[in-house]
Amino acid sequence: MDHFADRNGRLFAEDVDLATLADVVGTPFYVYSTATLVRHFTVFRDALAGLASPAGEAPLVAYAVKANPNLSVIATLARLGAGADVVSEGEMRRALAAGVPPERIVFSGVGKTRGEMAAALAAGIYQVNVEGEAELHALSEVATALDTTVAVALRVNPGVDAKTHAKISTGGKENKFGIPLDRVPAAYALAASLPGIDPVGVGAHIGSQLTDLAPLEATFALLGDLVRTIRAGGLPVERVDLGGGLGIPYRAGDPPPPTPADYGALVRRATAGWGVRLLCEPGRMIVGNAGVLVSRVVTIKPGDAATGTRSFVVVDAAMNDLLRPSLYGAWHDIRAVAPTGDRMVATVVGPVCETGDTFAEDRTIDAVAAGDLIALMTAGAYGATMASTYNSRPLVPEVLVDGAAWAIVRPREELAAQLARDRIAPWLDGTENERRST
Ligand code: LLP
Numbered sequence: 001m002d003h004f005a006d007r008n009g010r011l012f013a014e015d016v017d018l019a020t021l022a023d024v025v026g027t028p029f030y031v032y033s034t035a036t037l038v039r040h041f042t043v044f045r046d047a048l049a050g051l052a053s054p055a056g057e058a059p060l061v062a063y064a065v066k067a068n069p070n071l072s073v074i075a076t077l078a079r080l081g082a083g084a085d086v087v088s089e090g091e092m093r094r095a096l097a098a099g100v101p102p103e104r105i106v107f108s109g110v111g112k113t114r115g116e117m118a119a120a121l122a123a124g125i126y127q128v129n130v131e132g133e134a135e136l137h138a139l140s141e142v143a144t145a146l147d148t149t150v151a152v153a154l155r156v157n158p159g160v161d162a163k164t165h166a167k168i169s170t171g172g173k174e175n176k177f178g179i180p181l182d183r184v185p186a187a188y189a190l191a192a193s194l195p196g197i198d199p200v201g202v203g204a205h206i207g208s209q210l211t212d213l214a215p216l217e218a219t220f221a222l223l224g225d226l227v228r229t230i231r232a233g234g235l236p237v238e239r240v241d242l243g244g245g246l247g248i249p250y251r252a253g254d255p256p257p258p259t260p261a262d263y264g265a266l267v268r269r270a271t272a273g274w275g276v277r278l279l280c281e282p283g284r285m286i287v288g289n290a291g292v293l294v295s296r297v298v299t300i301k302p303g304d305a306a307t308g309t310r311s312f313v314v315v316d317a318a319m320n321d322l323l324r325p326s327l328y329g330a331w332h333d334i335r336a337v338a339p340t341g342d343r344m345v346a347t348v349v350g351p352v353c354e355t356g357d358t359f360a361e362d363r364t365i366d367a368v369a370a371g372d373l374i375a376l377m378t379a380g381a382y383g384a385t386m387a388s389t390y391n392s393r394p395l396v397p398e399v400l401v402d403g404a405a406w407a408i409v410r411p412r413e414e415l416a417a418q419l420a421r422d423r424i425a426p427w428l429d430g431t432e433n434e435r436r437s438t
Pocket of ligand 1: 168282283328
């Protein structure tokens with residue numbers, strides 16, 4: 001469900017005409033829908049309604065900032081009561097700047113530096129999810145030096161196959177994430193023995209774009225066993241972090257992935273009797289369908305069936321703007337912003353000098369000509385955030401729509417600013433005497 005719809009033959013984001021927006025903002029650009037963000041967050045939160053902790057705390061829905069770290073996106077969610085799951089000091093600073101209170105921030109991530117730990121502790125965040133015994137020792141030292149105590153959940157590697165793309169599976173034994181299940185009780189006891197560490201719970205995140213709930217169900221069952229084992233050892237468990245991972249529909253016509261309601265029903269069933277505060281870290285589910293990437297057709301290179309050449313639609317967006325198709329072979333629906341009703345078969349590519357810079361191969365799409373606009377759908381999650389300046393292309397702008405209102409929430413990067421970040425080494429710019437001898 002999203003708020004990008006055809007109105008009188010033109011694609012709109014809520015009440016804003018994308019063609020008009022393209023004229024003002026220029027292409028390519030990302031555009032996000034507030035109504036879709038609000039709806040997805042609300043539906044997710046409501047699916048977990050009634051699952052309060054023994055102390056009466058509702059589950060903490062900590063939005064995974066990595067999916068879309070734009071300040072306005074985070075701020076929209078923060079106003080609805082969202083927390084934030086962050087994996088770097090940068091993400092933490094964004095969450096705080098967007099108005100997420102520290103007591104709703106969880107710090108995850110497999111390689112936190114001591115500097116990041118100190119920043120998290122100084123900000124007074126809710127919880128740090130620890131990924132290993134060595135990290136526990138480091139965090140204990142940092143907390144002791146700051147004369148504070150930090151609430152810690154241990155991230156468990158449950159050894160479960162998430163049945164998603166290999167590059168975004170995180171819960172298998174072969175993956176770098178979490179503490180192997182059999183070592184968790186001992187690690188929890190270690191945490192309890194270390195100064196500055198207050199072990200409050202366990203958690204797991206097994207992967208992203210999950211289209212089958214069975215691996216989650218298996219993981220939750222293992223977490224439940226763990227809670228009982230740790231408690232039997234005499235230590236309290238007050239919180240369980242269920243991670244993120246719920247998949248979303250990318251391709252019109254594909255069987256829909258499990259809904260938030262299906263997920264909520266699973267959580268209700270699997271966690272009954274745990275007596276903990278639940279935490280979740282959804283990213284894609286909240287923002288994925290809330291964004292599209294709008295791009296203009298630069299040129300058409302017609303193919304010839306007789307000689308076996310393809311028809312290429314060359315657009316002004318590229319793999320550096322939306323990496324998912326190149327990196328994971330991911331599918332994004334492509335729609336003309338002003339469809340004529342005609343269809344064509346084409347390979348849609350960007351201008352970057354790599355064959356991997358391909359958004360769609362031999363796909364039947366709305367017929368387009370040079371100068372026409374297209375929208376790459378479902379680009380709100382892991383879109384702008386994974387962009388780079390490869391081929392010295394400027395980072396594209398982001399626009400947030402709310403009803404008929406819209407705002408540029410990140411302007412297009414100026415080429416001059418991009419250039420100004422580099423320096424000419426002194427021995428190259430004619431000021432030889434400034435050369436440093438090392
Ligand atoms: N929590 C942790 C610890 C995570 O590592 C992730 C995602 C999430 C939560 C949020 O997962 P979600 O609900 O969004 O599935 N770039 C890839 C996805 C990478 C996901 C990384 N971790 C893509 O474009 O498909």
